[in-house]
Amino acid sequence: MPLRTAILSVLLLPVHSPRHSSPPTVSVLVDANIQYQEVDGFGCSEAFQRAYDIFGKDGLSPENTNYVLDLMFSEERGAGFTILRNGIGSSNSSASNFMDSIEPFSPGSPSAQPHYIWNHNNSGQFPLAQQAYGRGLQTLYGNAWSAPGYMKTNNDENNGGYLCGVSNATCATGNWMQAYANYLVQWARFYEESGVKVTNIGFLNEPQLDVTYASMLSDGTQAAEFIRVLAKTIKASGLDLKINCCDGVGWQEQEAMLPGLQAGPDPAVNYLSVITGHGYSSVPNFTLSTHLKTWMTEWADLTGDYTPYTFYENGGPGEGLTWARNIQVAFVSANVSAFLYWEGAENSTSNSALINMIGNTVVPSKRFWAFAQFSKFARPGARRVEATSTDPLLTVSSFLNRDGNVAIQVISAATTVYTIDLQLKGSDGKSWVQPYLTDNAHNLTQLSPFQMSREGTFTTSIPALSMVSFVVA
Ligand SMILES: *[C@@H]1O[C@H](CO)[C@@H](O)[C@H](O)[C@H]1NC(C)=O
Ligand SMILES: *[C@@H]1O[C@H](CO)[C@@H](O)[C@H](O)[C@H]1NC(C)=O
Ligand SMILES: *[C@@H]1O[C@H](CO)[C@@H](O)[C@H](O)[C@H]1NC(C)=O
Ligand SMILES: *[C@@H]1O[C@H](CO)[C@@H](O)[C@H](O)[C@H]1NC(C)=O
Ligand SMILES: *[C@@H]1O[C@H](CO)[C@@H](O)[C@H](O)[C@H]1NC(C)=O
Ligand SMILES: *[C@@H]1O[C@H](CO)[C@@H](O)[C@H](O)[C@H]1NC(C)=O
Ligand SMILES: *[C@@H]1O[C@H](CO)[C@@H](O)[C@H](O)[C@H]1NC(C)=O
Helix, strand or coil, X not given: CHHHHXXXXXXXXXXXXXXXXXXXXXXXEEXXXXXXXXXXXXXXXXXXXXXXXXXXXXXXXXXXXXXXXXXXXXXXXXXXXXXXXXXXXXXXXXXXXCCECCCCCCCCCCCCCCCCCCCCCCCCHHHHHHHXXXXXXXXXXXXXXXXXXXXXXCCCCECCCCEECECXXXXXXXXXXXXXXXXXXXXXXXXXXXXXXXXXEECCCCCCCCCCCECCCCCHHHHHHHHHHHHHHHHHXXXXXXXXXXXXXXXXXXXXXXHHHHCCCCCHHHHCCEEXXXXXXXXXXXXXXXXXXXXXXXCXXXXXXXXXXXXXXXXXXXXXXXXXXXXXXXXXXXXXXXXXXXXXXXXXXXXXXXXXXXXXXXXXXXXXXXXXHHHCCCCXXXXXXXXXXXXXXXXXXXXXXXXXXXXXXXXXXXXXXEEEEEEEECCCCCCEEEEEEEECCEEEEECCCXXXXXXXXXXXXXXXXXXXXXXXX
């Protein structure tokens, strides 16, 4: 058993393993014939000028720019993220970390000729999208945090306020719904005319929050009113753009918006492709009441201690194992098709990104490796399949890829090494098993491959407090 040889020396610590007792054994059953939701991918954002951090704003060398881009977007050399969430800026300047708007100042009225401007930069996010596509990106989600201030009840891109023209939001300047729809479509058109495809578009971010940065309030009914206008505008534009809604601040908050999207003789949900929600104020651990695909489009540890090197210490909010579980629960219990962290990489010593850049130093966190344990092996178009474990300390998930390869993720919250007896059904013709290990001492370390039995079974060790991905090919 090459896998055993590879890991036993590292993990059979005397303190955990009395010499003569053998590790507990857990049965894991994976049935690729029982299939669930489709995977759209994994990803992150580089909004609020973090894209520009990657391009060297704070001292990253060109070599390290490429290294960070590869870590994020290359399937071969990194995590192979296929989704990038770019902010559609609403700011009238590029000061601080603002995302600049394509129409920073009011044209005078909603029906006046708009004054769009395009700088092929978009706060660093446009060149980032080019680099990401060059490495295999498949989905570019353009998402506005707010309409420009002049389109809103509070005449400010910040501090909440409503889009002028939706229910209960009238403005002296008139109804800006059509102008906002035109504006969003124009943002996507600028990208497309410059050779970068925008696949999905969203017009709200955390619409429950009135905060000092770009923010715009909406309930489900108000969102539905705007979606009808946006859908018609997209149709008339000839662009192939899917509409996402509504990036609620938590999964419960997003659920609460669904009745408004589903109501009436012309339900807005009919124009949507994806229901999007975040993980902050309530976690994605239940299935939203929709037949549409759902994406978890933003979540991060914004408050915990800086823990880039910790896969497991005490279950803290920034630890790798915590995020491995967050991802697994979202797919298994909340039926998501995509999972995005907040920032992918930024110059900081906080947990709000997956990769820290500190001047010219690059630190991929254990959260990053936890993401990669999924994103590298459960590719777009894969189906989640049935996977069960007989011990709650070892949780499992599994995905059947389009090429027939099966990826199985085993996450161990046990403090000692365990043995698993795994049986895989429904993956005919596949027999080689390639394991990868992440724990406090390993970062997606490739272990020795081995062969399954003809019956599709194998027995192997799972180190304490670790994540092992098995790729059966
Ligand atoms: C692109 O945007 C970033 C962030 O706003 C800015 O710092 C940079 O100067 C811009 N680059 C160009 C070429 O305009
Ligand atoms: C620029 O945006 C800020 C923030 O929304 C706003 O307070 C200010 O009035 C805007 N300036 C102009 C000239 O529109
Ligand atoms: C508009 O305001 C009224 C009165 O407060 C409220 O009952 C109604 O739900 C609001 N409509 C929307 C779409 O928020
Ligand atoms: C989801 O997580 C919350 C917070 O941890 C918990 O209270 C709730 O019971 C969980 N729901 C399900 C369905 O597991
Ligand atoms: C899971 O999501 C898919 C769409 O991706 C949907 O068809 C299916 O009904 C959802 N499953 C449950 C249990 O809601
Ligand atoms: C980059 O991040 C490090 C760590 O947070 C910080 O000390 C440094 O000042 C930052 N560099 C710049 C130019 O902001
Ligand atoms: C794993 O990554 C961390 C953080 O980047 C690094 O300090 C450590 O040396 C890496 N370990 C191995 C075994 O590569």
